[in-house]
Amino acid sequence: MTADPSQAAAIAFLADPATHGGVRPQRVETHISLVFLAGDRVWKLKKAVRLPFLDFSTPDLRRAACEAEQAVNARAAPGLYQGVVAVTRRRDGGLELGGDGPAVDWLVAMRRFDQRNLFSRLAAAGKLDRHRIQSLTEAVWNFHRAAPVRPDRGGVAGLAWTIDTNDACMRSSPAVLPAGQAAALTLASRDWLARLGPVLERRRADGRVRHCHGDLHCGNICLFQGRPTLFDAIEFSEDIACIDVFYDLAFLLMDLERRAGRPAASYALNHYLDLSGDYGGVVLLPLLLSLRAAIRAHVTATIAAGSRRPKRDRLAAEAQGYLAAALAYLSPPPPRLLAVGGLSGSGKSRMGRELAPLLAVPGAAVVRTDALRKQIAGVGLLDRLGPEGYAAEMTERTYQALYRTCGDLLRAGHSVVADAVFARPDQREAIAAVARDAGVRFDGLWLWASPEVTLSRIGTRTANASDATAEVYARQMEYDLGTVSWCRIDTGGTREQALEAGRNRIMAG
Numbered sequence: 001m002t003a004d005p006s007q008a009a010a011i012a013f014l015a016d017p018a019t020h021g022g023v024r025p026q027r028v029e030t031h032i033s034l035v036f037l038a039g040d041r042v043w044k045l046k047k048a049v050r051l052p053f054l055d056f057s058t059p060d061l062r063r064a065a066c067e068a069e070q071a072v073n074a075r076a077a078p079g080l081y082q083g084v085v086a087v088t089r090r091r092d093g094g095l096e097l098g099g100d101g102p103a104v105d106w107l108v109a110m111r112r113f114d115q116r117n118l119f120s121r122l123a124a125a126g127k128l129d130r131h132r133i134q135s136l137t138e139a140v141w142n143f144h145r146a147a148p149v150r151p152d153r154g155g156v157a158g159l160a161w162t163i164d165t166n167d168a169c170m171r172s173s174p175a176v177l178p179a180g181q182a183a184a185l186t187l188a189s190r191d192w193l194a195r196l197g198p199v200l201e202r203r204r205a206d207g208r209v210r211h212c213h214g215d216l217h218c219g220n221i222c223l224f225q226g227r228p229t230l231f232d233a234i235e236f237s238e239d240i241a242c243i244d245v246f247y248d249l250a251f252l253l254m255d256l257e258r259r260a261g262r263p264a265a266s267y268a269l270n271h272y273l274d275l276s277g278d279y280g281g282v283v284l285l286p287l288l289l290s291l292r293a294a295i296r297a298h299v300t301a302t303i304a305a306g307s308r309r310p311k312r313d314r315l316a317a318e319a320q321g322y323l324a325a326a327l328a329y330l331s332p333p334p335p336r337l338l339a340v341g342g343l344s345g346s347g348k349s350r351m352g353r354e355l356a357p358l359l360a361v362p363g364a365a366v367v368r369t370d371a372l373r374k375q376i377a378g379v380g381l382l383d384r385l386g387p388e389g390y391a392a393e394m395t396e397r398t399y400q401a402l403y404r405t406c407g408d409l410l411r412a413g414h415s416v417v418a419d420a421v422f423a424r425p426d427q428r429e430a431i432a433a434v435a436r437d438a439g440v441r442f443d444g445l446w447l448w449a450s451p452e453v454t455l456s457r458i459g460t461r462t463a464n465a466s467d468a469t470a471e472v473y474a475r476q477m478e479y480d481l482g483t484v485s486w487c488r489i490d491t492g493g494t495r496e497q498a499l500e501a502g503r504n505r506i507m508a509g
Contacts, residue, residue, distance in 0.1 A: 266363025
């Protein structure tokens with residue numbers, strides 16, 4: 001989308017190296033902003049545009065938007081945002097930054113960071129490993145749990161507005177987005193919304209709608225001072241920003257899947273579940289992921305319309321890919337249950353984590369007793385529990401929570417990986433019964449390795465939710481396991497060999 005002629009003078013001023021001490025600025029354009037990077041500073045100018053979801057058409061509206069952007073982003077990235085600065089008119093008619101003359105436009109000032117540290121660039125370079133994704137997920141979870149609760153927004157009405165807005169925006173780009181596909185997406189989205197309405201309203205009443213980021217894709221996340229940092233949060237619309245936390249998370253999941261592959265998105269989803277215990281949000285994912293892909297479709301189509309070939313053709317193909325993905329998300333695979341058991345150190349969590357992306361989009365929900373136990377106790381995921389945390393009563397509560405959570409997710413249509421020791425025959429029978437009651441396929445994997453391998457793994461664990469020690473494993477070795485009918489997998493060899501055996505089992509008919 002091209003800039004309005006009324007901003008031509010300000011744009012020319014910001015593009016002039018003289019404005020930046022002789023440094024030629026780098027210019028980055030989005031459909032609603034122009035960003036100029038020079039030296040250690042960034043200057044962000046909002047375009048004079050009016051869209052179905054925002055209005056930046058006057059200087060006063062742009063000033064208010066800049067001030068709102070500064071305020072909302074100070075929550076997640078206080079070191080990046082440096083305030084709001086006016087572009088002012090000098091007496092000789094020229095322009096300057098923050099002068100005494102009348103303001104002609106307004107800017108958000110930011111500190112510059114190395115663009116190679118954008119998560120979109122890290123994904124393209126293959127540098128988003130599981131540990132980096134976990135750190136990112138922790139930043140998102142910390143942002144969400146501190147965000148103001150907004151029960152006046154979200155729910156059915158909030159997503160109905162989103163569907164209607166997406167529909168209007170897609171209709172405005174018929175040359176890029178096929179009208180038939182766009183109409184089919186709108187109808188299917190409304191059908192899903194009708195089905196999920198009670199869940200959305202219950203979550204709104206429970207405080208799950210908060211003032212979130214609103215635009216949480218990899219291009220709006222960077223490594224800053226060594227930590228994943230969320231920036232460029234939505235400031236211009238409470239309808240977009242005040243949403244269910246899972247709708248905020250869904251943008252990240254959709255973008256990770258597209259940029260870094262489904263396993264990356266599955267890692268993020270399941271680490272968020274371990275941290276938050278918010279398993280109820282998983283059932284919303286088909287609709288939420290679809291809405292996020294639809295947003296990227298019409299935003300990309302809008303940028304394509306204002307671009308020249310060959311960029312226009314590339315962006316049009318990208319927009320059409322997002323539209324196809326939005327439709328595909330609304331046809332999820334049938335649910336199934338995979339249980340992964342074995343003594344501590346046998347590799348259960350790794351196996352469950354790696355197989356989850358094969359069972360659902362972006363991954364099966366991995367429900368772990370290690371995480372559930374900490375959630376029930378009200379402590380952090382990595383906090384160690386004392387003996388009382390492993391008393392028989394607490395263990396029974398944990399397993400009952402496992403069965404209940406798995407059953408709820410399966411009945412709602414999402415696949416599950418149940419990760420627990422499952423040492424007792426009645427525990428193995430109980431988890432199989434969960435699948436039978438839900439009418440879904442069940443697979444059980446029993447993992448084992450030699451004591452030498454197992455003790456080595458336990459002794460070298462770091463940042464792990466499991467509190468198991470060598471002494472715990474020694475006690476487990478004395479358990480009477482009974483007859484284990486699940487598929488037995490020796491994990492004492494290479495990781496690849498064990499995972500291949502697991503994949504072969506779950507992919508078998």
